Amino acid sequence: MKAKTYPSPKRLYYFIVFFLLLISESQIATAQSTAKGTTDFDKLAQAYHSNNISAEQYFIKADSLTHQLLSEGKHFKTKELVSLLSLYEEIAWSKPKYSRARVSYFFLFFNNARMFKQNGASMYYAEKVSEEYKKYGQKHPLVDQLQKCKIYQELRLYDKIIALFNEEKSYLMRLPELLKYGQVDNSIGLNALYILSPVLTGYVRQNDTASVRETALLARQISKALQHTDSLRRSQMLYNDLLMIDIEHSVANFEHRYDSARILLNRMETLKTTYQDQATNFIDINLIRFRIENYLNLKDQDSLRSYIAKYEAFPSFGKSQNADVAEFKAKLKILQGDYKEGYSLLTDALKIERDLQADLMKESSDLLYAFTQAEHSNIALQRAEKAKWQRSLWLIIVSSSAVLIVLVIYLIMIYRERKAKAQIAVLNDMANLQIIAMEEAKHQAVKEEQQRLGQDLHDGLSSSIAAIRHQLEVLSMDAEDTVLKNKLSKLQAETAHAYEIARRKSHEWFSAADEQQEASFEKRIRLLTDNSLPDNRYNKTIYIDDNSLVNVGMDTYIALLRIIQEAITNIIKHAKAKNVSILIYEEAGNLILTISDDGIGLGEKKSPIKKSSLGLESIRRRVEYLNGETSVNSNTEGTEITVTIPIGSSYAQAN
Numbered sequence: 001m002k003a004k005t006y007p008s009p010k011r012l013y014y015f016i017v018f019f020l021l022l023i024s025e026s027q028i029a030t031a032q033s034t035a036k037g038t039t040d041f042d043k044l045a046q047a048y049h050s051n052n053i054s055a056e057q058y059f060i061k062a063d064s065l066t067h068q069l070l071s072e073g074k075h076f077k078t079k080e081l082v083s084l085l086s087l088y089e090e091i092a093w094s095k096p097k098y099s100r101a102r103v104s105y106f107f108l109f110f111n112n113a114r115m116f117k118q119n120g121a122s123m124y125y126a127e128k129v130s131e132e133y134k135k136y137g138q139k140h141p142l143v144d145q146l147q148k149c150k151i152y153q154e155l156r157l158y159d160k161i162i163a164l165f166n167e168e169k170s171y172l173m174r175l176p177e178l179l180k181y182g183q184v185d186n187s188i189g190l191n192a193l194y195i196l197s198p199v200l201t202g203y204v205r206q207n208d209t210a211s212v213r214e215t216a217l218l219a220r221q222i223s224k225a226l227q228h229t230d231s232l233r234r235s236q237m238l239y240n241d242l243l244m245i246d247i248e249h250s251v252a253n254f255e256h257r258y259d260s261a262r263i264l265l266n267r268m269e270t271l272k273t274t275y276q277d278q279a280t281n282f283i284d285i286n287l288i289r290f291r292i293e294n295y296l297n298l299k300d301q302d303s304l305r306s307y308i309a310k311y312e313a314f315p316s317f318g319k320s321q322n323a324d325v326a327e328f329k330a331k332l333k334i335l336q337g338d339y340k341e342g343y344s345l346l347t348d349a350l351k352i353e354r355d356l357q358a359d360l361m362k363e364s365s366d367l368l369y370a371f372t373q374a375e376h377s378n379i380a381l382q383r384a385e386k387a388k389w390q391r392s393l394w395l396i397i398v399s400s401s402a403v404l405i406v407l408v409i410y411l412i413m414i415y416r417e418r419k420a421k422a423q424i425a426v427l428n429d430m431a432n433l434q435i436i437a438m439e440e441a442k443h444q445a446v447k448e449e450q451q452r453l454g455q456d457l458h459d460g461l462s463s464s465i466a467a468i469r470h471q472l473e474v475l476s477m478d479a480e481d482t483v484l485k486n487k488l489s490k491l492q493a494e495t496a497h498a499y500e501i502a503r504r505k506s507h508e509w510f511s512a513a514d515e516q517q518e519a520s521f522e523k524r525i526r527l528l529t530d531n532s533l534p535d536n537r538y539n540k541t542i543y544i545d546d547n548s549l550v551n552v553g554m555d556t557y558i559a560l561l562r563i564i565q566e567a568i569t570n571i572i573k574h575a576k577a578k579n580v581s582i583l584i585y586e587e588a589g590n591l592i593l594t595i596s597d598d599g600i601g602l603g604e605k606k607s608p609i610k611k612s613s614l615g616l617e618s619i620r621r622r623v624e625y626l627n628g629e630t631s632v633n634s635n636t637e638g639t640e641i642t643v644t645i646p647i648g649s650s651y652a653q654a655n
Contacts, residue, residue, distance in 0.1 A: 038084065040065055045087050055091050059101045062088050066108050067279065075116045081109060099136040103129055110143075119151050138184065140171060142191040149198045158202035165199045172196070172218060179225035186236055189226045193219055193243040200247060204254045212254055219247045238275045242268065242283070249290065258297040265290050285314050292328055296335075304332055468495050521549055524561060525582060532568050538580050545585035551647050552591060559622045560584070560593060560643075567595040567641055570615045575599025575639065590628075591647050596640040602632075619643070 044065070048058045062085065069076075076084070085108065092101040106128040113121035126147040133141035145168055152160045165172075175192050178184045196219045203211040223244045226232055232240070245268045252261040269287060272280040288311045295304040308328045330345035475488050522544040529540055549557075564582060571577055577599035584593050616632060619641065623630045628645035 041084050048087065055098065058091065059088065059104060063104055063108065064279070070111060070115050076112050081112055099132065103132045106132060114147070114150065122147055138188060141188050142168070142195060146191050146194050149195050153198040153201070158205050161198050161202045165195065176221040176225040179222065179229060186226060186229055186232050189222050190236060190239050190243070192222050193240070197243065197247060200250050204250065212251065216247055216251050219244065234275065235278055238271065238278050238280070241271055253297070258294060262294050265294060288314065289324070296331055299335060301332065301335055308332060521557060525564060528561065528565055528568065529582070532572060533580060539578060541581040543583050548584050548586040548591060556626060556645065559626060563593065563619050563622055563643060564595060566615045566619050571597050571599065577638065586647065589647055591645045593643040594640065596638060598638040601636050601639055602634040
């Protein structure tokens, strides 16, 4: 059983790009070189101003010249094309009857952006084209949908293409009748065919035979309706024939009728003769690609080798052509049995394709829509400002100077305000840390005094009571008088009771000092977090193990507070977290501090990494001073900093 062969999305992409380059009505002048472009536009302008050509003739020739330059690989920057078409714009917007010329004007920018895969710019100009269509009564021109299909096709998002088709399906199904009775412009019928071509490819990839045939049938109906339209121009006839050959060619490949596909390609080549009065040079590159695919299907190695060489020699329109060449060479090598070289070439093609897809993904996600809109609007603004400058130079100078002065004053005020805020923040942080340090010192002193009193009570009073108890016990044993013996026994019991109370109290005071210190430290942590991590923005979990800080000295307390402060600072500035956890506990003779968050991690952007790494280095230095270790675990789900400090080492540092 033969493997199902899918039409190449690049093949359809080239068809759409090259067909749309000539979508405006045009008559072809002689071939123009890129270097002569500006000169030829100047000649056209001179001919118009000297009344040698009419406005309609100027539009046709300007369209033709622009398309010719694009087909030769010339990519215009927006400012360049605005400059070249300045007279075109002036004439097109001078009278209401030139509404179609206004559509063509934006189509030129649209094609320029599409040709060189500037998807965002092409979407912007597609909307401008649609706006102009609607102004003269064409309410649903399908230009936006056409461009979205092209973008989805490049990204292999065929599900989105089919979803878009289903949204427009009822309108597309009505198009044959609307075209038949002249209720929509012929160009909209052609736009529909441009949409149906990638839709067909999507159904082919899904192996949906019924939908493939249904889509092809709808395309035939639209094409037939266009053919029976009296107002169909020669250029539109050419595109109609080309698109239908393309669609029939896709169906033939889907059904493995490769000989029929070759006959269709021969028909496509004859169009160059049939339409000699139109621009047909763009057909060549498509024919070369189609024949390469056909000879691959037919396993004709000699013809395949010849057409790959032709394709490689053709003027390049980007990375995709280089990827195609590498892929076709690889398939030829595989047909010849050279799998090693074929694999190497496929690897090269895959790398180029990945780079191209990365560029497409980035550009399609951004779409550069706002940039293009701003750039185009800015050009018009600059033109208006230039005219105002000529009329009122002194006013602009005064206004600019005033604006500049206000801006400078405003920037100075912002700078001073930010500097003051930064200084206040630093002072607040230092004050908070000093207050915390003093509180810790006070609690440490209270702890030491309470522990000293407990120790004195244990070593002094308890020892004295124990001695008295012992003496009473000896006297009781030596006494012969029964009454005296009983009294000594009672005194001995009271003394034993007093000894137990004093001994228990000394232990309570000693332990209470540690508990107060632990409670005090947890209070300091909560003071830090409550000030910097407000409850309405962060969920905080703070846990201090009761026995973890018993043998921890002042230096370690202060170091832990500063480590926690540094970590919280990083969380506020960079993490974008909602949940923060701080844990302190003892494990295997080590004090463990864990600070974690559910933010974006350290690897998302370069600038936060550099800044937050300074904080991490500060944490590491403090931990190393206490002979401890620091580990950082970070990913897109959050960051966890774990500090391990030997308790014996920490206590020694403090004493």
